[in-house]
Structures are given as C-alpha cells and as structure tokens.
Amino acid sequence: MGHSGQADRVNETRCALNVSPFVPLRVPATQKELFVIVGPTAVGKTALAIQLAQQLDTEIISADSRQIYKEMELGTAKPSPAELAAVPHHFINSHSIHQEYNAGQYEREASELINRLFEKYHTLVMVGGSGLYIKAALEGFDDVPEVPVGIRVKIESEYAEKGLAWLQGELAQVDPDLYAKIDQKNPHRLIRALEVRLYTGQSIESFRAKKKKTQSFTVRKIGLELAREVLYERINQRMDVMIDRGLFEEAEQLYPFKHLNALQTVGYQEIFDFMDGRYSHEEAIRLLKQNSRHYAKRQLTWFKRDQEILWIDANSSLSEQIKRLGYK
Numbered sequence: 001m002g003h004s005g006q007a008d009r010v011n012e013t014r015c016a017l018n019v020s021p022f023v024p025l026r027v028p029a030t031q032k033e034l035f036v037i038v039g040p041t042a043v044g045k046t047a048l049a050i051q052l053a054q055q056l057d058t059e060i061i062s063a064d065s066r067q068i069y070k071e072m073e074l075g076t077a078k079p080s081p082a083e084l085a086a087v088p089h090h091f092i093n094s095h096s097i098h099q100e101y102n103a104g105q106y107e108r109e110a111s112e113l114i115n116r117l118f119e120k121y122h123t124l125v126m127v128g129g130s131g132l133y134i135k136a137a138l139e140g141f142d143d144v145p146e147v148p149v150g151i152r153v154k155i156e157s158e159y160a161e162k163g164l165a166w167l168q169g170e171l172a173q174v175d176p177d178l179y180a181k182i183d184q185k186n187p188h189r190l191i192r193a194l195e196v197r198l199y200t201g202q203s204i205e206s207f208r209a210k211k212k213k214t215q216s217f218t219v220r221k222i223g224l225e226l227a228r229e230v231l232y233e234r235i236n237q238r239m240d241v242m243i244d245r246g247l248f249e250e251a252e253q254l255y256p257f258k259h260l261n262a263l264q265t266v267g268y269q270e271i272f273d274f275m276d277g278r279y280s281h282e283e284a285i286r287l288l289k290q291n292s293r294h295y296a297k298r299q300l301t302w303f304k305r306d307q308e309i310l311w312i313d314a315n316s317s318l319s320e321q322i323k324r325l326g327y328k
Contacts, residue, residue: 032118032217036063036134037127038303039224040296042234044314046079048224049127051318052325053087056123061110062091063128063137066265069097071254074247075267077238097254097262107136118217131302140213147199155191155198170194175203181302185269185291188261222325223303224314235292243285247271266291 035056037049053060062068066076070093078084078092090113095101114137117124128134159167167190172179175197183189196204226234239247251271254263258272270291274284303309312324 031122033123034114034217034219035123035125036138036219036221037125037224038131038134038221038309039129039314040231040299040303041077041129041292042238042296043224043226043231045127045129045224046083047318048222048314048321049125050079050083050087051322053125055322056121056125058121058123058125059088059090059117061113061117061124061126062089063106063110063126063130063133064091065103065106065130065133066262067092067128068095068101069093069262070095071097071257072250072262072268074242074245074250075265077242097257097260100261103132103136106133107140110137114217129299131299138215138219144196144204144207145200147195151195151199152191155195159187159191164190167191167194171197174198178203178205181298183265183295183298185266185295186264188264219308221306221309223309223311224321225300225311226314230315231296232293235296236289239285239289239292242267243288247288248281251275266295 035052037045037052039045049060064076066072067078068091069076079089084092091106091110110133114124126134126137155167155170164185164187167187168179168184171182171190171194175193178193182193193204196202196207200207225231247267248271251268252275254268255272255275257263258268263269263272267288270284270287273279273287274281279287312321314321316324
C-alpha cells in the first residue's frame with residue numbers, strides 16, 4: 001500500500017473519530033498518526049491491532065510490561081507465532097527477566113523506535129494493557145528522586161517479615177489514590193511507591209510527566225470493552241487454555257528466578273505459592289482466575305479515566321470494529 005493510500009485511510013479514520021472540523025479533508029503527506037489500542041486482558045486487543053496494522057500496511061508496537069520478556073511465554077498471553085508473523089511486532093521477547101526494566105526505560109526505547117519507524121510509515125499501531133507504559137511513551141516520564149538505601153532496606157525487611165498484606169496496607173494508608181490504581185499484587189511496585197512517599201512526602205505519581213512532552217504526531221486512542229460477565233468468562237476460559245498448554249510447567253522452570261521483578265505478576269506468583277506448599281493445585285487455579293479478573297478491573301479503571309479513548313464493543317466482529325474506525 002502506498003503512502004497516499006495510507007493518507008486516505010487515515011483521513012477516513014480521523015472523520016470516524018470525530019476530529020474537529022478545522023482539520024483538512026485530506027491528510028498532508030507529512031502527517032503522522034499513532035493508533036493506540038487499549039483495554040483489559042483477554043478482550044481481543046491483539047486481533048484488532050493486527051487487522052488494523054494490515055489495513056494501514058504498518059507495524060505494531062507492544063505496550064505490555066510482561067510480554068517483553070522472552071522467558072515468559074504462556075503466562076503473558078503473547079501473540080501466537082502466526083500472529084507475530086502476520087505483522088512486524090516490537091517489544092515482544094525483546095528483553096530477559098534477568099534485566100531490570102521499567103516504564104522509564106520503555107519510554108526512552110519506545111520513543112526512539114516510534115521516531116525511527118515514522119521515517120518509513122505515516123501511521124503506526126501501539127497495543128497493550130499496561131497503562132503506565134502507554135502513558136510513559138506518549139506523555140513522558142519524569143525522573144523520580146533517589147531514595148536513601150536505608151529506607152528501602154527497612155521496607156523490604158518488614159515486608160519479608162510481615163508479608164504482602166502488610167505492604168498493601170502501608171501504601172493504602174499513606175497513598176490511597178495510588179493504591180487504588182497500582183498492581184496490588186506486585187511487591188516491587190508497592191515498595192517503590194511506598195519508599196518514595198515516605199521519603200518525599202509526595203506520591204510517586206507527582207513526579208511523573210509533570211509537563212507532557214510535545215509529540216510530532218497525532219495520537220488516536222481506541223479502547224475495547226465487553227460486558228463484565230462476558231469479559232470474566234473469557235478470562236476464565238483463557239486461563240484454562242493456558243493451563244492445558246503447560247502454564248504450571250512453565251512456572252516450574254522459572255521457579256528458581258521467582259524473586260526477580262519480572263516474575264512478580266499475576267499468572268506466576270499463584271503457581272509459585274502452590275509450589276511452596278501454601279495451597280492446593282485447585283486453589284492455585286482458582287486464584288489464577290480470580291487475580292486475572294481483578295487485574296482486568298484495575299486496567300479498566302485506569303483506561304476509563306482517559307477521555308480521549310474511543311470505546312468499541314469487543315463483542316462485535318473484527319470487520320465491524322474496523323468499519324467503526326472508517327475502514328471496509
């Protein structure tokens with residue numbers, strides 16, 4: 001597809017997204033647009049991103065904080081080999097669990113990649129459920145003050161002694177707004193948020209993107225949503241498939257590295273706890289499904305705050321979703 005054809009398609013999509021009437025009917029050849037597909041886990045983001053990228057003849061930038069790790073396959077619900085082959089993907093299997101990685105690093109790497117790809121394409125597609133990574137890439141990520149080592153050591157010591165519930169309670173008490181949005185099952189993020197709050201007296205969010213960076217491209221945000229009961233059933237069914245394909249066996253291979261930050265996540269921690277004898281196999285499966293549903297709820301809470309997102313019913317067919325965006 002030529003770039004003039006891309007411009008026509010982008011123009012149609014701009015109209016579908018109710019762009020202000022002062023926008024010219026035909027998008028200039030210099031116009032760059034980034035389509036960002038968001039939504040909760042298991043809602044169908046990957047399929048829509050691939051079809052949209054094929055329509056635009058472009059590439060996909062993943063915004064998932066766990067799919068970047070090459071050692072984590074089943075538990076992160078990565079695109080299948082066939083899906084990865086259908087459209088070039090970035091930030092899938094790009095890093096190792098043995099590398100420390102965070103949203104600030106993602107911002108730098110994703111920004112560099114976006115600028116480089118826009119030298120080749122007029123449009124790009126970003127897709128993922130990690131709201132913090134998307135926010136970092138689009139708005140910037142200010143440096144958080146360095147916290148004295150002693151504060152972190154004290155928090156980590158108490159966490160080791162008193163457990164996750166204590167850590168959750170401490171952050172909920174001093175920073176309830178952040179606690180409502182953060183991944184409450186991720187001790188690394190809880191400790192980081194708590195140490196910054198205790199040291200500075202401010203929420204870690206107050207240091208992030210105080211001034212949004214200026215982009216040289218237009219961002220179009222698309223959200224996929226489902227009725228809560230339908231989404232939860234999808235999550236349960238997908239977890240059953242992941243288990244059948246060997247999720248427990250994959251977690252067993254990763255067990256020696258369970259202390260790493262990359263593995264402090266839903267889909268692995270429940271199995272690690274089962275392996276440690278904390279509960280039965282059946283209870284581990286129940287918690288895998290329950291915690292995945294809770295994670296989806298937190299994702300929706302995050303994205304629903306963004307008034308720039310155009311929400312589409314994920315229960316409609318892919319062709320209908322594409323038509324909603326102005327394509328045939």
